[in-house]
Amino acid sequence: MSKKLERNDPCWCGSGKKYKNCHMRFDEKIHGFELEGHIVPGHDIIKTPEQIEGIRESGKLNVAVLDYVAENIRAGISTEQINKWVDDKTRELGGIPAPLGYEGFPKSVCTSINDEVCHGIPSEDVILKEGDIINVDVSTIYKGYFSDSSRMFIIGKTTPDKEKLVRVAKECV
Numbered sequence: 384m385s386k387k388l389e390r391n392d393p394c395w396c397g398s399g400k401k402y403k404n405c406h407m408r409f410d411e412k413i414h415g416f417e418l419e420g421h422i423v424p425g426h427d428i429i430k431t432p433e434q435i436e437g438i439r440e441s442g443k444l445n446v447a448v449l450d451y452v453a454e455n456i457r458a459g460i461s462t463e464q465i466n467k468w469v470d471d472k473t474r475e476l477g478g479i480p481a482p483l484g485y486e487g488f489p490k491s492v493c494t495s496i497n498d499e500v501c502h503g504i505p506s507e508d509v510i511l512k513e514g515d516i517i518n519v520d521v522s523t524i525y526k527g528y529f530s531d532s533s534r535m536f537i538i539g540k541t542t543p544d545k546e547k548l549v550r551v552a553k554e555c556v
């Protein structure tokens with residue numbers, strides 16, 4: 384809230400409307416929280432239509448990579464194989480795998496099997512077997528925009544407990 388806008392000035396959001404008919408009340412409300420001692424974010428976290436479009440395009444690539452994993456994942460492959468699919472497919476589509484090198488993370492995707500909560504590291508030594516459940520967590524950078532989603536896969540047929548966990552978690556999402 385650095386620049387002091389008058390009521391009849393054009394709004395900072397770029398809508399073309401007068402400030403008083405656009406974000407003035409919103410700013411006053413936020414400023415009220417600030418006066419109460421809360422930490423409030425600046426306007427710069429509000430994305431422009433162009434930025435939202437950029438995030439959307441990144442998200443499409445992210446989902447395409449997960450769809451590719453879905454088509455190929457099966458018993459007998461290593462989680463390193465999933466890492467290779469994600470890395471190759473992301474780059475083929477013009478993106479960059481966001482996890483690689485992030486705070487030292489050594490791989491391009493997170494693969495978490497059964498009771499691993501999250502952020503499992505792919506390995507040649509971890510082989511998927513019938514009945515495993517696995518979360519594949521893909522983060523993508525495309526033209527500077529980040530997107531991130533994950534999906535659970537059931538390898539073949541699993542136990543009723545694991546099946547229920549995957550199904551109910553998906554319903555909640």
Ligand SMILES: [Zn+2]
Binds near residue numbers: 396405406
């Ligand atoms: Zn506005």
